[in-house]
Amino acid sequence: MQKFLLQGLFRGALTERAPSPDDAMLAEIGATLEKTAREKLGRSLAIREVDAGSCNGCELEIHALSNAFYDVERFGLRFVASPRHADVLMVTGPVTKNMREALERAYNATPDPKWVVAVGDCALDGGVFAGSYACVGPVSKVVPVDLHIRGCPPDPVALLKGLIALLNAAS
Amino acid sequence: MLFTRKEKPEATAPGAPECRPWARQDVDAGGWRDAAGEIADGKADLLSLWSDGVRVYLAFLPQGAAAPRIVSLACTEGRFPSVGALHPPALRLERTIADLYGIEGDGLPDKRRWLDHGRWGVRHPANAPLPIETASDAYEFCRAEGAPLHQIAVGPIHAGIIEPGHFRFSANGEVVVRLEERLGFVHKGIDRLMAGAPIAQAAKVAARISGDSTAAYSFAFARAVEAALGVEAPARAQWLRALIAELERLANHFGDIGAICNDAAFSLMLAQCGLIRERLLRAAANCFGHRLMMDRIAPGGVAADLSPEGAQALRDLLEWINLMVPRLIGLFGDTTSLQDRTVGTGVLSQELARQYACGGYVGRASGRAFDARLNVGYAPYDQLSFEMGGSTEGDVDARVWVRFDEVRASIQIVEQILDRLPHGPIHVDVPSAPSAPCEGAALVESFRGDVFVWLRIGADGAIERAHFRDPSWLQWPLLEYAIKGNIVADFPLCNKSFNCSYSGHDL
Ligand code: SF4
Numbered sequence: 280m281q282k283f284l285l286q287g288l289f290r291g292a293l294t295e296r297a298p299s300p301d302d303a304m305l306a307e308i309g310a311t312l313e314k315t316a317r318e319k320l321g322r323s324l325a326i327r328e329v330d331a332g333s334c335n336g337c338e339l340e341i342h343a344l345s346n347a348f349y350d351v352e353r354f355g356l357r358f359v360a361s362p363r364h365a366d367v368l369m370v371t372g373p374v375t376k377n378m379r380e381a382l383e384r385a386y387n388a389t390p391d392p393k394w395v396v397a398v399g400d401c402a403l404d405g406g407v408f409a410g411s412y413a414c415v416g417p418v419s420k421v422v423p424v425d426l427h428i429r430g431c432p433p434d435p436v437a438l439l440k441g442l443i444a445l446l447n448a449a450s
Numbered sequence: 451m452l453f454t455r456k457e458k459p460e461a462t463a464p465g466a467p468e469c470r471p472w473a474r475q476d477v478d479a480g481g482w483r484d485a486a487g488e489i490a491d492g493k494a495d496l497l498s499l500w501s502d503g504v505r506v507y508l509a510f511l512p513q514g515a516a517a518p519r520i521v522s523l524a525c526t527e528g529r530f531p532s533v534g535a536l537h538p539p540a541l542r543l544e545r546t547i548a549d550l551y552g553i554e555g556d557g558l559p560d561k562r563r564w565l566d567h568g569r570w571g572v573r574h575p576a577n578a579p580l581p582i583e584t585a586s587d588a589y590e591f592c593r594a595e596g597a598p599l600h601q602i603a604v605g606p607i608h609a610g611i612i613e614p615g616h617f618r619f620s621a622n623g624e625v626v627v628r629l630e631e632r633l634g635f636v637h638k639g640i641d642r643l644m645a646g647a648p649i650a651q652a653a654k655v656a657a658r659i660s661g662d663s664t665a666a667y668s669f670a671f672a673r674a675v676e677a678a679l680g681v682e683a684p685a686r687a688q689w690l691r692a693l694i695a696e697l698e699r700l701a702n703h704f705g706d707i708g709a710i711c712n713d714a715a716f717s718l719m720l721a722q723c724g725l726i727r728e729r730l731l732r733a734a735a736n737c738f739g740h741r742l743m744m745d746r747i748a749p750g751g752v753a754a755d756l757s758p759e760g761a762q763a764l765r766d767l768l769e770w771i772n773l774m775v776p777r778l779i780g781l782f783g784d785t786t787s788l789q790d791r792t793v794g795t796g797v798l799s800q801e802l803a804r805q806y807a808c809g810g811y812v813g814r815a816s817g818r819a820f821d822a823r824l825n826v827g828y829a830p831y832d833q834l835s836f837e838m839g840g841s842t843e844g845d846v847d848a849r850v851w852v853r854f855d856e857v858r859a860s861i862q863i864v865e866q867i868l869d870r871l872p873h874g875p876i877h878v879d880v881p882s883a884p885s886a887p888c889e890g891a892a893l894v895e896s897f898r899g900d901v902f903v904w905l906r907i908g909a910d911g912a913i914e915r916a917h918f919r920d921p922s923w924l925q926w927p928l929l930e931y932a933i934k935g936n937i938v939a940d941f942p943l944c945n946k947s948f949n950c951s952y953s954g955h956d957l
Contacts, residue, residue: 280781280784280785282777283718283722283777283781284718293725328611330607330611330612330614330636332635332638333613333661333953334658334660334661334664335613335660335662335951335953336658336661336662336664336742337661338612338613338661339661339662339705339742340741342611342705343724343728343731345724346724346725346727346728347724347728348725348728358611360609360610361609372636373638375635375637375638376570376571377567377569377636377637378606378614378636379569380569380586381607381614381635406658407643407651407654407655407658408638408639408655408658411638411642411643412570412571412572412575412579412639412642413570413575413637413638413639413642414638414639431658431744432661432742434741
């Protein structure tokens with residue numbers, strides 16, 4: 280173990296530069312964020328991730344945000360265990376009917392001010408599962424969505440762009 | 451002892467599509483019972499049990515055989531002799547048949563709905579759906595009673611970034627007396643989505659059954675379609691498929707080894723393994739255009755070729771991983787605080803692993819030597835040499851060591867593929883419409899274990915029916931056993947060492 284720790288000391292940082300958000304994302308967020316909310320939050324956001332029916336591909340990339348290359352915490356973005364500690368609900372999947380109530384409850388348990396980020400094509404419009412008897416479809420059909428991050432799954436850079444845009448708008 | 455089955459079966463009588471490469475046999479109730487009895491007696495391993503609304507199907511692998519068998523039974527009155535009554539591993543599959551098709555196993559001891567939570571607005575949606583008032587069905591959990599026992603309910607939303615499911619613990623103080631799982635939260639209606647879908651669309655859905663196994667599912671789906679239609683992907687495509695599948699396996703094993711150790715509060719391993727995983731995904735994106743390599747394997751071949759620069763980048767990456775692996779093994783094996791949490795934790799007995807025909811690292815860590823790449827065999831694995839890891843300890847520790855074994859095997863395989871990748875085309879056209887309905891099946895080793903696929907293609911070229919059985923179907927029930935007698939706080943660690951798929955199971 281010592282070897283690992285020593286190497287870590289002498290090696291340069293792996294963390295990469297932050298990507299800059301897309302204009303479209305900034306516009307989407309700008310439309311929903313109120314100034315009062317921005318003042319309350321400061322430069323930090325606590326995120327509760329909710330898998331509402333994903334294939335788990337989106338989760339893999341959300342996990343990747345925490346690896347040393349992206350290191351999402353350096354931006355003040357933190358994944359938390361409870362919706363009660365969260366400012367942001369990050370939702371994936373075509374919202375299955377069996378998960379609908381759980382998603383609603385998580386949303387209601389999140390204190391105001393709060394934002395919903397819908398991650399992945401499934402969360403946007405149901406993706407390849409659109410039209411299934413078992414899926415509600417877009418996340419926006421269940422809870423109001425402030426930002427969509429597209430992709431199947433969106434890669435960590437796309438996720439970071441979206442989250443940084445949200446953070447900038449919120450602070 | 452390795453073989454591939456490429457021989458084309460002779461044409462069959464119209465109206466009775468033969469399944470390829472493994473023949474399907476229509477049997478009567480007696481024949482069905484015999485097959486179920488063979489499985490229950492341990493003379494054959496259950497691969498899957500499913501329905502298409504008209505028949506029920508049973509796929510199994512007789513002991514020592516390299517070719518699975520499939521038997522089917524016409525369900526005239528919507529009933530069939532229960533397999534689950536004789537053989538518990540079939541229980542959940544049978545409950546699912548009742549949920550989706552309204553076809554019930556006679557004598558099935560557990561009649562509770564499984565994937566159907568009463569929220570779809572229909573009953574048996576895949577077979578003459580019956581509208582119902584949307585509500586939520588009450589679910590009766592098995593009881594564990596006694597003065598010191600208390601229940602802990604967890605989920606469907608868990609504390610981490612993981613998939614949703616519900617766990618009901620009965621505990622005596624800190625010790626788990628019983629765990630009961632309730633799944634189905636991410637049911638997306640795959641069977642129904644498949645019915646009538648054009649092959650290209652169905653391939654997209656198949657790739658999204660379980661995102662962490664997207665390459666394995668695409669591989670299995672492609673092989674089943676090709677078997678049904680009697681086409682063969684070009685040699686280069688077959689080798690590239692294996693390359694893609696092994697990169698997926700490596701990325702998942704590294705990610706999970708790190709995550710397991712992290713659940714034992716050893717985050718250094720997560721950080722180190724996270725680096726390797728990320729570099730693998732970036733290499734995958736550079737070589738094949740997608741980090742998870744989704745939709746890269748398709749019926750007829752592969753969607754992206756490997757450039758010489760891509761091959762060189764993979765070689766460089768492997769060289770670095772080869773340096774890292776012994777260090778990680780040292781770190782895992784020499785850290786006593788970590789061993790303290792993993793050794794003897796969450797033991798799965800060899801007997802249960804055998805009974806459930808449990809695949810992947812979970813089965814191999816409990817003495818079951820099965821790997822679809824070796825035991826059933828498919829191209830190009832019949833031309834590659836590698837060793838399957840194994841252990842008989844059956845604890846969290848053993849499951850991690852087996853994963854290290856598998857990492858080493860995958861590295862060997864990738865090296866062989868890069869050295870010997872044949873030249874030539876990477877794709878052939880699949881016929882848009884076969885001359886008659888046809889059926890195909892495939893068994894492909896995902897990182898988690900064997901994925902079974904069966905499908906029927908109609909005369910119009912669309913998928914008529916398809917069935918996918920994730921390895922998790924046979925691993926989830928075993929987690930209920932493995933956690934018994936452990937403390938509640940060790941559940942995340944045990945759970946992560948199994949890492950069953952929710953999405954792949956819930957379909
Ligand atoms: S968007 Fe793609 S990766 Fe994400 S859950 Fe849907 S199918 Fe899976």
